[in-house]
Amino acid sequence: MNLNLKAPISTIIAIGVGVFILSGYFIPLFPELRTSLLTTAMLLVGFALFMGVINLSLVHLDKIRQGSKTALYSFLLIISMFITFVTTILQGPDGFLPNWLFSNIQIPVETSLMAVLTVSLAFATVRLLTRRLNLFSIIFVFSAMLILLGSGPIFGFQIPFIGDTIRPYLSQILAGAGARGILLGIGLGTVATGLRILMGADRPFGG
C-alpha cells in the first residue's frame, strides 16, 4: 500500500513553522524554539549554497568532459574555484592569498564591468532620442541631466539653483514619492505572498 505522505507533511511543516515564527513578532513566547527554527533555516540555506557550489562544479566538469565549445571557460571556472576554496580553507578568510585573489582579481573585474556599464548608459542616453523619440524619452533624458548637473560641481563650478533646489526636489520629493509607492507595493505584496503560503495556496516547497 503506497501512501503519498510527502505533500501533506511538507505542507503541514511549512504552514506550522510560518505561523509560529509570525506569532513570535506579536507574542514573545517560546523564543528558544523560534531561534532554533531560524538557526535551522540558516543551516539549510548554507547547505543549499554548498549544494549549489557542488552542482555548479559538476555542470562545468560535465561540459569539460563533453568537450563543448565553452569547455575552456568551464575549466577556468573550476580551477579558480578550486584555488580559492583551497587557499581560503588553508589560510582563512583573512589570509593573505585569499585577500590577494579577491583584491586583485574579483574587485577589478567587477569594477571594470561597472565602468563599462557607465559608458553603456551614457551611450544609451545619447541614442535614446534616436531610437525612441517620444515624450517619455525626452523627460527621462532631461531628468538625468538635471540630476547630473546637481550631483556635483561641473568642471569645478557648482550650479547654484540646480544643485541646491532642483536636484533635491527631484531626488527627495519626486523620486521619494515614487519610492514610497514602490515600497508600499512591495510591503503589500510580501504580506499577500506570506499569507498565501501560510494558507497553503502557494506551496513553493512542493506537494
Place this chain on the structure above:
Amino acid sequence: MADINCPMCGESNPPELEVCQHCQARLKPLVPEDNEFPLDLPEEELPDWLSSLREDELPEIQPRPDDETLDWMASTDAASDPTLNQSSEIPEDDPEWLSNLRAAEPEIQLPQKDYDTSPPISNQDQDDPDWLLELRQRQEQEGGSSETGKPAEDTGDFMERIQDLQDNEVEAAGETSDQPEEAVLASLDAEDQPAEPSEDTSRDWLAGLSDEAQDLFQESAQSAEESPDWLAELGDSASETIQEPAQPAEESPDWLGDLADSASETIQEPAQPAEESPEWLAELGDSTPETIQEPVQPGYEPFVEIQQPVAEDSISSLLEETPAETTEDTPDWLPQAESSAEKTVLGQVVARQEEIDALLEDQPKASQGVDAESPDLPKKPGFVDTGSLPSWLVDLKRSEPSIPSVTPQTPALVSEEDSSKFSFQSDETEIGLTPAELPSWLSEETLITEEADELIYEAEESEASPEITPEIAPADLPTWVETMRPDVQEISATDEDAQTGAQETAGPLSGLRGVLPAEPEIVRFTKPPLYSIKLDVTENQNVNAALFEELIASESETLTPKRQIEALSQRILRLAIASLLFLSVLVPVLTESTSVASPSAATIPPETQQFFSLVNEFTSEISVLIAFDYQPGLSGEMNTAAAAVIDHLLLKGAQIATISTSPTGPALAANSLATTQPSHDYITQKLYRNLGFIAGGTSALRNLADNPREAVPINVLEGEELRSVWDMPPLQEIHTLHDFSLITVITDDPNTARAWIEQVQPTLDGTPLTLIISAQAEPLVRPYFETSPKQVEGIVTGILGAASYELLTGRTNLARAQWDAFSMGLGITVIVILAGGFASLATSILSQRQPKRSEIQK
C-alpha cells in the same frame, strides 16, 4: 402589274402566281378580300399618297382561294361582327362631340378603300361559302358604281374636304342631337343605299362607309376653296402627316404633332377593350365600330348566333386556327390537329383574353400615375388643350385619329418596303404592323388580338425608357408561315416520335418533335478541350512580378554592408564616449588634482549632518557593528563613501566588528578596511572582528537580531587555542545587537537596506542604525530616514555624501582625492549626453522626414 416579291426567298414572281416559282412559298394571302369599295378609281382623283400606296399595294393583294376557305372562317366572321355590334351599343347620354365624331368616322375611313382594293375573284367560287360569294358579288358591283360615282374634283386637297365635312357635321349634329345614335347611323346608311345593290344584305354597311368617304373627299375639296390660305397650309400639313405617319413629331408644329400623335395612338388603341381603356380613348374606340357595325343586316343571322362576349375571343382563336387554312401543302397531320384545336381553342382564347384585359386594366392606371408624378412630361396625344383652338379644329382633331385607322385593313401580304409605310410612330415607340394573309376585317382583329400583348408591353417600355425600340424579330417570317406551326401538344399526343424526339427550337419547324436532324447525332462529337500550357500573364501581373523580384533581390544584396557600416559607426561612437569618460576621470586621478573646490557647508545633506553628529557624540570604548553588504563592482564608490565615516569612528576609538549577508562581504570588509584605513593601527593590527557571512537573507538577519551569538558561532584560532569570537574583545559584552553602540550598514542595494531596517532595527532598542549607501539607492532608502521616529539615524550617500562628511570632519580622504575626477566625469558625461542627444534628435527628425529611404537602406 408589278411582280410580287416572295416573302421567303425574296425572288420576284409574276403577279398571277400564287406560289413562288423558286421556293414554292405562298405568295398570295389565303384570306379572301371582302372589298366593297371600288378599286378602279381614277388615279387623278386620288391624293398622291393614296396613289402611291395603291401602286404598292394592289399587286400584292391577292384574293384568297375559295378552296381554302374553311368552315371556321364562317364562325370567325360571325364572331367578329357581334363584337362590333356589342361595341355599337351607345348610351343615350352620349355627348354631342361624340356624335359628331361617330358621324365623321366612316367618312375619314374612306382612304381605306384604296388599301383594300383587290382583283376580283374569278375561278374559285364553287369552293367558297355563300357569304363569301355574296361579298365578291357585291364588290364587283360596287367597283362599277364607284367608278361612275367619283367626281374628279374629289381628289383635291384632302384637308380642305375634311374641313368642309366638319362644318357640315356640326350643322348635322345640331339637327340630330335629339335623335338616337342608331337613327343617325341609319340615315348614313340611307345615304349609302344608292351606291349599293339592293339585294346585297351582307356588307351594305361597308358600302355606306365607302360612299361616306367619297362624300368626304368631295366636301373637303369644296371647303378648300372657301378656306383661307393658312388653313390650306394646315390641310397640306395634315395630309403630309397622313402620308408620313412615321415622321417625328418634332418636325411639325406642336398642335399638329399632337394631332399626329393622337392619330397614331388611335391606331394602336383599338386593341384595348372600350371599358378598360382611358376615357378619351374608349370614346374614340367606341365610335368607330359603332358606325361600322350599326347597320347589321339579316344576312348575318348565322353569325349573330355567337354571343358578343365571345367575339373578340373568336378573333383570337383565328390565330390558333390559322394553320388549318393553309394551302395544299398542308401536311397530313394538320387536319387532325385542327379538329382538336377547334375544340380547345375557345377556352384558350378566353383565358388569353382575360390576361389581356388584366394588362389593359393596369395600363391607364400606370399612365395616370406617371402623369401625376411628372406633370411636365408630354401629355397623351388625346389630351390636346382644345380651349385654345377653334371649334372646327377641335372637331378636326377629334376626327383626325380615325383617318389612319384604316391601316389595320391593309393587305396581308405586304413587302418589307411597304410595311414601313404602314408603321406608325407614336411619341417614343415605332410599331410595325405585321402583314397578314387574312381578310382586311380579320387582319384588323387579328392585329388586335395578336399584337395586344406586344402593344401593351411596348407602351410600358416606352414609358419606362424612351430609347427602347421594339423588336421586329417576327418579321423574318410571314404570318401565314408562322401560322403553319403545328400545335405541339396535339402532335405529341399522337406521334411517338414526337414524344421521344428532340424539339426544334429555331426555324420554320420550331416546336416540332421527331424532326430528322440536319446532321446525325453520331457526328455530334466534340473534340477534347485543348488547354494551353503557355502561361497567360497580363501586363499588370508582369509589373507585380517585377516588383516582387526587385524586393527579393534587394533583400539579398545590400543589407549586410549597411549593417556593418551602422555597427561600425555605433562602435566608434561608443569608443569615443568611453574614451572621453576614461580620460576625464583618469587625468585628475593621475595628476592628483585638487583644483575643484569641495562642496560648501550649505550643500551638506541633513542626513549626513545627523550621521556626523551621531558619531561625533560617541566617546571612547564604543563597539560598532559594520555590515559590508555591497558588490565588489561598487567597491570604489562604497569604499570612498565609508572611508570618512570609518575614519571618524576609529578616531572616536570605536571597536569594530564586521559582518555580511553577502558571500563576498567578509573579503570586502577586510579589503576596504585595509585600503581605506591604512593610517589606523587598529586596522593594520587586525584588532577588529570579522564575523563573516551569515546565510539566509532576512531570516538570518532576524536570527542575528534575536540571538547574535547563536547566529554567528565562529571560533578563531588565537595562539594554539580555538576560541569563540564572542569571547574575545570587543564582543565580550555583546549578547544582543542592541548591545552595540552603533550599527552601520554599507550597501548599494536598497533591498538589503530595507531588510536590515525591517528585521534588525525593531530589535535594537535605541541603538542607532545608520546607512552608507550608493547614490542609486538613495531614493528608496531616504524615506526611512524621513519617518518619525526615524528608523535610520543617518545616511551618507555616495561620493557627494562622503565629501560632505569629510568637510564636516575636516579630514581629507578618498572623497577629496576623487573629487576632481568626479567633477570632470560629471561634466564630460553631461556634455556627451547633451551633444549626443541633440544630434540624435536631429537625426531622428531627418529620418522621419525620409522614412522610405531609410527603410530601403535597411
